[in-house]
Amino acid sequence: MLTRKIDETLLASYSDDIPSFLKKIYAARSVTESQLALGLPKLLTPNFEQLTIAHTLLTQALNEQKRILIVGDFDCDGATASVVAVKSLRLMGAKYADFLVPNRTKHGYGLSPEIVELAIKEKQPDLIITVDNGISSFDGVTLAKASGIDVIITDHHLPSKSVPKADAIINPNLNDCDFPSKNLAGVGVCFYLFSSLKTHLQKHDYFANNNIPLPDLRTVLDLVALGTVADVVKLDQNNRILIAEGLSASAPNYVHPVFWHY
Known part of the structure; x- marks a missing residue:
């Protein structure tokens, strides 16, 4: 049986409201009390590279009621991110x-030229937003841009030395991105985009001027938690907050409306 050595100094540093058995577990794993702090106010600030550009494009699309298409992925992370994006926009x-969720057999992975052609044929989008994909979609982005479609990539996968020529790329793993956590799942990146967009729109009186109730994006946190856990990303403090808040938002026996059709 393996046992961990308890850091006595760390053990003595915990506040009295933490049960003693938990203190020992935390101290044995070198977990500080500050790392236990949860709650949405503790989330990292969304200082993603190119976030301002994405806000500008999305604000224009909303004001002009442009056709916005989310291109997702078939796994749980991509599916939950797709729902978070569509629900937030609505x-x-x-x-x-x-x-649209590509069929990998027919369309390939991500924003491929095949899925762009299908999107143009069936959806006629003015703006495409990728979720959980796009950072390697060079040809698809090129075709979309040549067809007059704006493109925002949201992804968490590692980029190569170059990136597609999208209008904006939101990815914590971009070389020039200062966002401290590199462990967000695709749905986490998506949530950050739309929660920060909500703040941006609110500052500019968008909701008041258009008689739109202030969106409560806590209603998608259960999906953020699901996608984050399912994608098996590292559970750093930021991801633990997203998961804890998502679980708190899910009442017992609650089924998110997105699943009613299945």
Whole structure:
């Protein structure tokens, strides 16, 4: 049986409201009390590279009621991110927010030229937003841009030395991105984009001017938690907050409306 050595100094540093058996577990794993702090106010600030550009594009798309298409992925992370994106956009007043999930056999992975052609044929988008993919979609982005479609990539996968020529890329793993945590799942990146967009729109009186109720994006946190756990990303403090808040938002026996059709 393996046992961990307890850090006595760390053990003595915990506040009295933490049960003694938990103190020993935390001290044996070198967990500080500050790392136990949860709650949305403790989330890292969304200082992603190119976030301002994405906000500008999305604000224009909402104001002009452009057709916005989410291109997702078939795994749990991509599926939950797709729902988070579409639901967030609709809560923010988008009338034309839809999604496509590529069939990898027919369309390949991510924003491929094949999925762009299908999108143009079936959805006629003005703006494409990728979730949980896109950072390697060079040809698809090129075709979309040549077809007059704006492209925002949201992804968490590692980029190569170069990146697609999208209008904006939101990815914590970009070389020039200062976001401290590199462990977000695709759905986490997506949530950060739309929660920060909500703040941006609120500052500019978008909701008040358009008689739109202030969106409560806590209603998608259960999906953020699900996608984060399912993608088996590292559970750093930021991801633990997202998961804890998502579990708190899920009442016992609650089924998210997105699953009612299945």
